Amino acid sequence: MTEATPTAESKSSPAEHFDVLVVGAGISGVGAAYHLKHQCPDKSYVVLEAYDTFGGTWHMHRYPGIRSDSDLYTFGYRFKPWSGPPIATGAEILKYMNEVIEENDLDRHIRYGHRIQSAEWSSEDNLWTIHATRKDTGEPVHFTANFLWMCQGYYRHAKGFTPEWEGMEDYEGEIVHPQTWPEDLDYRGKRVIVIGSGATAATLIPAIAGETEHVTMVQRSPTYFFPAPNRNEFADTLRAIEVDEETVHDLTRRKILHDQAEITRLSREQPEDVKKLLLAGVRMYLGPDYDIEKHFTPRYRPWQQRLAFVPDGDIFQGIASGKASVVTDEIERFTKKGLLMKSGEELEADIIVTATGFNLSVLGDIDFTIDGEPLDFAKTVTYRGMMFTGVPNLLWIFGYFRASWTLRVDLLADFVCRLLNHMQANGYQRVDVALREEDRDMELLPWMDPDNFNPNYLMRSMHLLPKRGDKPEWQHTQDYWRERKEIPAIDLTAEEFQYDRETRRSDS
Numbered sequence: 001m002t003e004a005t006p007t008a009e010s011k012s013s014p015a016e017h018f019d020v021l022v023v024g025a026g027i028s029g030v031g032a033a034y035h036l037k038h039q040c041p042d043k044s045y046v047v048l049e050a051y052d053t054f055g056g057t058w059h060m061h062r063y064p065g066i067r068s069d070s071d072l073y074t075f076g077y078r079f080k081p082w083s084g085p086p087i088a089t090g091a092e093i094l095k096y097m098n099e100v101i102e103e104n105d106l107d108r109h110i111r112y113g114h115r116i117q118s119a120e121w122s123s124e125d126n127l128w129t130i131h132a133t134r135k136d137t138g139e140p141v142h143f144t145a146n147f148l149w150m151c152q153g154y155y156r157h158a159k160g161f162t163p164e165w166e167g168m169e170d171y172e173g174e175i176v177h178p179q180t181w182p183e184d185l186d187y188r189g190k191r192v193i194v195i196g197s198g199a200t201a202a203t204l205i206p207a208i209a210g211e212t213e214h215v216t217m218v219q220r221s222p223t224y225f226f227p228a229p230n231r232n233e234f235a236d237t238l239r240a241i242e243v244d245e246e247t248v249h250d251l252t253r254r255k256i257l258h259d260q261a262e263i264t265r266l267s268r269e270q271p272e273d274v275k276k277l278l279l280a281g282v283r284m285y286l287g288p289d290y291d292i293e294k295h296f297t298p299r300y301r302p303w304q305q306r307l308a309f310v311p312d313g314d315i316f317q318g319i320a321s322g323k324a325s326v327v328t329d330e331i332e333r334f335t336k337k338g339l340l341m342k343s344g345e346e347l348e349a350d351i352i353v354t355a356t357g358f359n360l361s362v363l364g365d366i367d368f369t370i371d372g373e374p375l376d377f378a379k380t381v382t383y384r385g386m387m388f389t390g391v392p393n394l395l396w397i398f399g400y401f402r403a404s405w406t407l408r409v410d411l412l413a414d415f416v417c418r419l420l421n422h423m424q425a426n427g428y429q430r431v432d433v434a435l436r437e438e439d440r441d442m443e444l445l446p447w448m449d450p451d452n453f454n455p456n457y458l459m460r461s462m463h464l465l466p467k468r469g470d471k472p473e474w475q476h477t478q479d480y481w482r483e484r485k486e487i488p489a490i491d492l493t494a495e496e497f498q499y500d501r502e503t504r505r506s507d508s
């Protein structure tokens with residue numbers, strides 16, 4: 001079904017009103033629904049989701065072996081114990097989310113098959129008007145909401161990022177992106193090249209290696225991996241002494257977060273020691289003769305990019321067994337039969353998988369207007385990576401990369417609910433974040449400091465994202481350990497929050 005762009009006529013059909021409209025039913029949107037239900041029981045809300053089901057990332061990715069690369073004690077919600085192995089498959093994550101939906105009767109708040117195209121803010125009414133299209137009927141539908149809670153993730157689901165290489169059109173085999181993995185792709189007995197060395201490549205390669213003739217991972221530069229058994233000894237001990245699952249969940253989260261804080265600190269203060277430790281883990285699987293320096297020693301410091309946990313070192317087991325291998329070199333071009341590398345080496349393959357990352361999607365590719373003016377998100381300044389100057393009554397959940405995304409879902413959900421309850425108690429209709437007098441001369445910088453975190457998809461799209469300042473209020477620090485103290489302590493009466501600005505202005 002093609003999606004209709006709302007016309008002037010279709011926009012005139014009646015809009016349904018909700019206090020809060022949540023965009024997306026991935027792990028963020030389902031978390032938002034849970035917290036609204038429990039912390040703002042008087043608020044009406046709806047979740048609009050483009051797919052026919054929940055899960056977002058975990059519904060959409062279907063490549064073999066799809067799994068988390070962070071542990072589910074912290075990738076799971078704070079309120080719902082996780083009792084499986086720390087690294088979970090996509091299917092296990094969906095099952096967990098389904099339980100959250102069922103146990104809390106959230107389904108009746110979620111409208112599936114609703115893709116949002118545009119959102120218009122009116123200062124006259126202090127309302128968002130949202131235009132969407134129903135997938136089943138193609139019908140345009142309209143909603144109004146006081147508050148927009150953006151849980152649309154950070155990347156475009158429809159199409160992954162594939163660089164343009166010379167000669168791609170000459171290649172006679174099949175080119176596949178993991179984001180759009182064909183259900184019927186037959187890789188058995190075939191020669192497969194996987195371009196990329198991130199978490200996706202590390203997941204996919206061990207999952208298919210056994211059935212292929214051979215898999216070659218082609219990488220321009222190496223990534224850090226953290227191989228370890230897929231179990232949490234601390235949690236297992238607690239279970240063995242019959243501690244209840246809620247306590248196991250809570251204590252295991254604390255323990256993991258404590259350990260991660262240590263690794264993050266060490267990565268910053270003693271990067272060489274952490275590097276040695278990580279490489280020793282790889283060496284354990286690949287033996288003394290393997291060229292770890294060339295294939296597994298990244299150019300960046302540990303934690304400058306996401307560190308992928310590799311359960312039981314499975315990718316290294318594949319390499320050690322000879323079913324998989326690594327080529328570290330730049331691609332010169334595609335050939336009829338595979339790839340020609342800059343070194344002159346030629347690699348042949350029946351299938352080439354481009355595990356080359358995402359296209360960043362800013363605010364769900366929704367056209368935003370503020371009082372009739374198109375919103376240029378890049379001209380706004382972010383308030384703690386969640387709200388934006390000049391964009392009233394809106395919050396975006398952009399999670400953590402060094403820690404589990406969902407930690408920020410719970411943390412920001414507490415904040416949104418506190419903000420909504422504060423506004424209700426004071427009769428406010430509108431909240432803006434605005435630079436204070438002391439921020440006027442603040443230098444405005446790109447969204448993320450590349451020295452702090454620099455994955456390619458962010459570097460490619462930094463110009464589309466809001467600006468950051470040089471104070472914690474105006475940055476997404478990506479630092480969970482700091483935010484878990486700072487966010488609950490935010491003073492909602494502080495100067496950077498402006499309530500009912502228009503009304504106040506006309507009163508004065």
Ligand SMILES: Cc1cc2nc3c(=O)[nH]c(=O)nc-3n(C[C@H](O)[C@H](O)[C@H](O)COP(=O)(O)OP(=O)(O)OC[C@H]3O[C@@H](n4cnc5c(N)ncnc54)[C@H](O)[C@@H]3O)c2cc1C
Pocket residue numbers: 023024025026027028029048049050051054055056057058061067068069070071075114115116117151152153154155157200363364365366397399400403404405406
């Ligand atoms: C393969 C893979 C593995 C990952 N593993 C981890 C991990 O182990 N740990 C970790 O912390 N993070 C991981 N991440 C990052 C991951 O994306 C986030 O952790 C998290 O799942 C994002 O959840 P979300 O709900 O914010 O966004 P998404 O999962 O992207 O869901 C967003 C939802 O919003 C919907 N939506 C978007 N735009 C619109 C629109 N205009 N109208 C209606 N609906 C819309 C989408 O259809 C989608 O369902 C991984 C990412 C990938 C791709």
